Amino acid sequence: MTQAGNFVPLEGAIGSHFGPALPESVGHPSSMTVTVEGAARQTLEQARTRLVVVGALFGLALLVVAGRLVDLAILGGAGSNNQVRVAPAAARVVRADILDRNGHVLATSIATASLFADPQKIIDAPDAARQLATLFPDVTYGEFLQKLQGKNRFVWLRRHLTPRQQYDVNQLGIPGVAFEPDERRLYPQGSEVAQVIGYADIDSQGIAGIEQSFDDYLAKGTDPLRLSIDIRLQHMLHREVAAQVEEFHAMGGGGLIMDTHTGEILAMVSLPDFDPEQPGAEPKPAPGEPDPHFNRMTLGVYEMGSIFKVFNTALALDSGKVKLTDYFDAWHPIKIGRFTIHDFKGDELPGYSSVAKIFEISSNIGSAQMVKQVGPEAQEQFMDKLGLTKKMSLEVPEVGTPGIPRPWRPINMLTIAFGHGISVTPVQLVSAICAVANGGILRPATLIQRPDGAVPQGVRVISEETSDTMRRLMRLVVTGGTAKQFGNVPGYLVGGKTGTAEKIMLGSYAKRHANLSSFVGVFPMTDPRYAVFVTIDEPHGNKKSAGFETGGWVAAPAVARVISSMGPLLGVPAVDPDSPVIQAKMEIDVNPVGRHIAPN
Amino acid sequence: MSTVFARTDHSVVGRWWWTVDRWTLVALAVLIGVGALLVTAASPSVAERIHLPTFYFVIHQAVMLVPTLILMLGVSLLSPRGVRRLAFGSFIVFYFLTALTLVFGNEIKGATRWVSVGPLSVQPSEFLKPAFAVVSAWLFARQHAARAAGQFFPGYLLAVAVFGAVLMVLMAQPDFGMTFVCTAIWFAEFFLAGLPMVFVLALAVMAIGGLVGAYFIFPHIASRIDRFLDPAAGDTYQVDRSLEAFIHGGLTGTGPGQGTVKLSLPDAHADFIFAVAGEELGLAATLFIVTLFGFIVLRGFARVLKDTDVFVVLAVGGLFTQFGLQALVHMGSSLHLLPAKGMTLPFISYGGSSMLALGLGTGMALALTRTRFPGSESR
Numbered sequence: 006m007t008q009a010g011n012f013v014p015l016e017g018a019i020g021s022h023f024g025p026a027l028p029e030s031v032g033h034p035s036s037m038t039v040t041v042e043g044a045a046r047q048t049l050e051q052a053r054t055r056l057v058v059v060g061a062l063f064g065l066a067l068l069v070v071a072g073r074l075v076d077l078a079i080l081g082g083a084g085s086n087n088q089v090r091v092a093p094a095a096a097r098v099v100r101a102d103i104l105d106r107n108g109h110v111l112a113t114s115i116a117t118a119s120l121f122a123d124p125q126k127i128i129d130a131p132d133a134a135r136q137l138a139t140l141f142p143d144v145t146y147g148e149f150l151q152k153l154q155g156k157n158r159f160v161w162l163r164r165h166l167t168p169r170q171q172y173d174v175n176q177l178g179i180p181g182v183a184f185e186p187d188e189r190r191l192y193p194q195g196s197e198v199a200q201v202i203g204y205a206d207i208d209s210q211g212i213a214g215i216e217q218s219f220d221d222y223l224a225k226g227t228d229p230l231r232l233s234i235d236i237r238l239q240h241m242l243h244r245e246v247a248a249q250v251e252e253f254h255a256m257g258g259g260g261l262i263m264d265t266h267t268g269e270i271l272a273m274v275s276l277p278d279f280d281p282e283q284p285g286a287e288p289k290p291a292p293g294e295p296d297p298h299f300n301r302m303t304l305g306v307y308e309m310g311s312i313f314k315v316f317n318t319a320l321a322l323d324s325g326k327v328k329l330t331d332y333f334d335a336w337h338p339i340k341i342g343r344f345t346i347h348d349f350k351g352d353e354l355p356g357y358s359s360v361a362k363i364f365e366i367s368s369n370i371g372s373a374q375m376v377k378q379v380g381p382e383a384q385e386q387f388m389d390k391l392g393l394t395k396k397m398s399l400e401v402p403e404v405g406t407p408g409i410p411r412p413w414r415p416i417n418m419l420t421i422a423f424g425h426g427i428s429v430t431p432v433q434l435v436s437a438i439c440a441v442a443n444g445g446i447l448r449p450a451t452l453i454q455r456p457d458g459a460v461p462q463g464v465r466v467i468s469e470e471t472s473d474t475m476r477r478l479m480r481l482v483v484t485g486g487t488a489k490q491f492g493n494v495p496g497y498l499v500g501g502k503t504g505t506a507e508k509i510m511l512g513s514y515a516k517r518h519a520n521l522s523s524f525v526g527v528f529p530m531t532d533p534r535y536a537v538f539v540t541i542d543e544p545h546g547n548k549k550s551a552g553f554e555t556g557g558w559v560a561a562p563a564v565a566r567v568i569s570s571m572g573p574l575l576g577v578p579a580v581d582p583d584s585p586v587i588q589a590k591m592e593i594d595v596n597p598v599g600r601h602i603a604p605n
Numbered sequence: 606m607s608t609v610f611a612r613t614d615h616s617v618v619g620r621w622w623w624t625v626d627r628w629t630l631v632a633l634a635v636l637i638g639v640g641a642l643l644v645t646a647a648s649p650s651v652a653e654r655i656h657l658p659t660f661y662f663v664i665h666q667a668v669m670l671v672p673t674l675i676l677m678l679g680v681s682l683l684s685p686r687g688v689r690r691l692a693f694g695s696f697i698v699f700y701f702l703t704a705l706t707l708v709f710g711n712e713i714k715g716a717t718r719w720v721s722v723g724p725l726s727v728q729p730s731e732f733l734k735p736a737f738a739v740v741s742a743w744l745f746a747r748q749h750a751a752r753a754a755g756q757f758f759p760g761y762l763l764a765v766a767v768f769g770a771v772l773m774v775l776m777a778q779p780d781f782g783m784t785f786v787c788t789a790i791w792f793a794e795f796f797l798a799g800l801p802m803v804f805v806l807a808l809a810v811m812a813i814g815g816l817v818g819a820y821f822i823f824p825h826i827a828s829r830i831d832r833f834l835d836p837a838a839g840d841t842y843q844v845d846r847s848l849e850a851f852i853h854g855g856l857t858g859t860g861p862g863q864g865t866v867k868l869s870l871p872d873a874h875a876d877f878i879f880a881v882a883g884e885e886l887g888l889a890a891t892l893f894i895v896t897l898f899g900f901i902v903l904r905g906f907a908r909v910l911k912d913t914d915v916f917v918v919l920a921v922g923g924l925f926t927q928f929g930l931q932a933l934v935h936m937g938s939s940l941h942l943l944p945a946k947g948m949t950l951p952f953i954s955y956g957g958s959s960m961l962a963l964g965l966g967t968g969m970a971l972a973l974t975r976t977r978f979p980g981s982e983s984r
Contacts, residue, residue: 180824
């Protein structure tokens with residue numbers, strides 16, 4: 006028998022199945038039929054047929070492989086259903102940074118890995134839990150065991166591992182645990198800007214402050230968000246407010262620095278504060294204790310006290326019904342209904358006093374007499390114009406609604422004249438102060454840096470002339486009035502107004518020892534650029550302040566220290582206050598010749 | 606063919622030369638040549654990555670080739686009876702060694718499959734595989750032969766017992782790939798031996814059930830299948846690199862040694878050597894490799910189509926099923942047609958044990974496909 010005769014094509018084999026299956030058809034000598042017969046022959050034929058089936062299946066499978074090879078090599082895998090090229094597991098978008106106005110990082114994200122388990126795939130849960138517990142001493146064996154024995158197909162074991170920890174877990178080689186690329190929010194400035202920035206939770210979802218209000222924008226991860234905050238000023242303000250809170254054993258405090266022309270908030274401090282990287286680390290404050298997460302500057306609404314005399318005086322002068330030369334009775338307490346308006350002991354002014362004098366020494370009675378000339382309607386309209394009666398618009402979710410009298414009665418008018426009976430957020434207050442000082446234009450406050458030169462037009466609230474007068478009056482407070490001890494900063498022409506409000510407690514005014522002592526300073530008064538506000542909550546007078554707890558003693562020193570630090574930093578030229586040009590600009594006559602307006 | 610041996614040469618080697626399937630021999634030789642080329646191209650980067658001498662794998666592969674060829678050619682000299690005896694002997698020895706791995710084995714990547722024999726590490730289950738194919742074939746065939754002779758031999762029952770025993774030891778390691786191949790061999794032979802179609806269907810269902818069971822019992826299998834079904838679900842890094850290699854290679858390839866996929870694939874010299882071939886040699890070469898495997902397997906089947914010995918038909922069917930299936934799974938995995946399963950491409954991938962075992966398996970297949978003359982057969 007030759008080689009060639011031995012090779013039978015597949016077709017021939019199939020043919021033998023359908024044919025009569027004679028021994029000859031198999032191509033073997035007839036002598037073979039002796040051993041191959043009956044059932045045995047059938048078995049053999051079936052085996053042959055089925056071998057052809059197996060061979061055909063194999064050939065078919067190879068054709069599929071060949072087809073796939075052609076598909077990949079020539080068509081680049083285009084004909085494939087499971088497109089691999091398009092699915093390089095969409096790289097996680099990392100949350101965008103939050104920067105201060107100069108590009109310093111306030112919040113950033115780092116890529117981490119988080120460890121999870123599929124409990125169904127865990128072979129030996131106790132062993133796995135024991136090994137993991139040795140790597141993470143702060144998590145107990147029991148906690149891991151509980152998670153690994155769960156019924157779910159997914160459970161987080163630990164979020165945000167360091168590369169070292171990730172390596173260690175990999176070394177354990179526990180089947181059923183794996184890593185998910187993750188990201189973690191970091192706040193390099195610590196607690197300093199905590200209430201403004203807010204924070205993002207463990208899943209990098211913003212749940213407070215800027216992080217919450219710009220969550221969608223930040224989550225896209227395209228461009229960093231630039232705030233109006235200047236971290237250098239923030240640090241100065243934080244330092245000085247903290248110093249005052251500590252010195253006067255106060256409950257808390259706050260501060261703001263605002264650009265008087267653009268409304269940009271350059272610094273915003275609220276104490277106590279918290280660590281945004283561990284927002285839940287501290288226990289919930291007891292009733293009566295301040296909440297570290299509470300932003301006093303945006304969410305808190307306060308009766309600001311005598312600072313409101315800035316608005317009251319501006320209103321009176323701008324209405325034209327009161328002149329700078331007018332004199333009012335600042336001596337006799339005003340009785341209205343069951344209320345009596347009087348002044349702090351020692352602050353009383355004998356007889357009639359000029360508008361400037363009333364403002365300088367901050368007389369409640371005088372202020373109330375002044376506002377009588379314009380009436381409650383004009384006052385309400387003015388407060389409305391200054392943006393003090395409605396909830397302001399600001400780029401954080403934590404914004405408080407002002408408390409205003411409804412209806413706005415004459416008694417309310419009298420108390421509002423010296424800053425009681427209306428409560429506003431400090432941001433609103435400082436915005437309005439800026440408007441009065443900057444020439445009379447109110448611009449909305451913002452926490453986001455304005456694009457270059459894009460300063461909104463703003464709304465005129467008082468005339469240029471009234472604004473000029475108000476600057477002279479505010480300068481007078483610092484040079485001779487309630488802030489003369491501490492408010493002045495040589496060379497920077499600070500002007501401002503103190504405010505010491507008795508806090509409302511349980512619906513009525515508290516007695517002494519529950520004040521909100523504030524000061525707002527604006528500089529340089531010849532052409533104001535910055536407003537600096539500090540408020541201290543429940544300061545306790547000490548020896549150094551001769552027992553005083555007023556804004557002039559408690560808040561003004563902090564404002565002065567901030568200004569003396571920030572002035573040189575921001576390149577505000579120091580000037581000689583005694584130069585004739587400056588003198589002319591700041592001059593004001595506290596004892597002018599004028600009419601005496603009697604209380605009616 | 607040459608005339609090295611005269612047709613009248615009746616020496617053992619002379620008879621062998623005129624009866625062995627020389628086409629298969631040539632195909633195997635080409636396959637080994639392609640393998641040597643690819644291992645030389647793919648393995649240096651892998652070796653460097655695990656801090657071995659650059660040509661560690663190349664030299665090892667070359668060194669292993671010598672005993673492999675000797676084993677293959679030596680075994681192919683045997684008669685069917687010799688093959689049967691060799692298979693029984695090696696089945697017992699390697700079954701015993703495989704069982705030993707459970708006790709003394711070196712654990713590598715979570716499974717104990719290797720035993721150290723002196724300086725050598727061998728994976729006894731690789732040798733168990735061809736021996737098992739022949740032993741099962743004989744048991745199936747024996748029952749038919751006994752019935753034809755009016756006797757009874759419980760071949761099927763014994764085949765089931767042997768299969769169960771093999772399954773048990775392989776699952777204990779655990780070695781899912783080897784279990785899969787042995788199961789496929791056994792079913793293929795059972796099918797050839799005349800398994801009724803009803804049972805074929807039932808067993809197919811059971812096999813699928815086994816796969817599903819494995820999915821739920823073994824986490825790494827579940828994860829592989831998950832990744833296959835949903836590439837976005839997890840780490841499909843290796844398969845993605847592999848597919849990129851085929852795309853990058855295109856029609857003509859980047860040229861031997863010029864590929865980049867081997868730099869990022871941990872098993873470029875073994876489980877993903879087909880991807881290296883796709884990138885460096887291109888479509889023409891990969892289709893050639895596919896054709897070679899097709900040729901060897903179908904040629905082997907064709908050789909026994911008119912054989913009158915049921916044992917030979919079944920054994921050759923089983924051995925080539927093993928050979929072909931291994932190639933198919935390897936190629937399918939790297940093309941993402943199948944879930945990722947580490948399986949070597951016969952005679953092409955690097956691997957000492959698998960190479961030597963292939964020598965044994967193909968040697969037996971060559972022996973059984975030799976042209977036999979009526980009467981020359983002895984049982």
